[in-house]
Amino acid sequence: MSLSNFECPAARALDSVGDWWSILILRDALQGLTRFDQFQESLGVAPNILSRRLGHLTEHGLFERHPYSRRPTRYEYLLTAKGRDFYPVAIALFAWGNRHLPDDEVAMRLGDRVTGRVRSVILVDANTGEEISPANTTLLPGPAAGEVTRKRIAFMKALREQTHEQPD
């Protein structure tokens, strides 16, 4: 099922990524894997699924395929700018996963490469330095906002002004 008819960029982003395997492929690629057999070894995924996912991500502009050997021709998959920009999504997901594990189940953490100190990941507005939260953030209509988006923004605003404000 395609979600691309939604105007929400998060929904469209999910559609261009494809499925969970794609996110794990991107996770690996962001750590430097490029070759089919590397992805396969890392993920333990069936070759036909891996091949389909790499094709999907290439079609959607997250990877570029380059030959790295002739006879037989073999390709490596290099992240494009769009693919590399997926990094904050993978990191936000990683940080959320860890935050809700008991300490003794934490198998890996993100660290500062220079100091080795564990990273504490937050999302901020680069303009103001403010941590982004539901309480200080709102949706604005863009140039392509249709009736559905405008209605949605108005509805969400009305909801917030009523009883359902989520505690932060």
Add this chain to the structure above:
Amino acid sequence: MSLSNFECPAARALDSVGDWWSILILRDALQGLTRFDQFQESLGVAPNILSRRLGHLTEHGLFERHPYSRRPTRYEYLLTAKGRDFYPVAIALFAWGNRHLPDDEVAMRLGDRVTGRVRSVILVDANTGEEISPANTTLLPGPAAGEVTRKRIAFMKALREQTHEQPD
């Protein structure tokens, strides 16, 4: 297929979320929706799928179910702390989706609720204020790191020190 046997917190996070619909349900819940019919109207999803997804997210501790009416009994779904903490993941995904759309296809943006200024979303380390990137970030083994994780961390480190460093 379950990914929960992986030690990676991002993979485990995906497993606890479930599928794309769950992410869109969380997106809506983070904006204040709580009721079955609200989610259904927003998503246009089949009731049986919605019901299964809400059940999955409740089981995995992202929602708590509370009755809001008797005769007939109806429930609302309130985000737990774990569910509310999903916010940065949804925002990172939203921001990534928008960044790679042509300007005239942007239907909505994130704005500062006070000033109305468009937000520029980045991920930083709360300890240092530094923007988190593959170039300055590394994986550290946690208390539950098994053989697979330790090997993976060593392999990724070796890869980085070779030819496959991704440009930032």
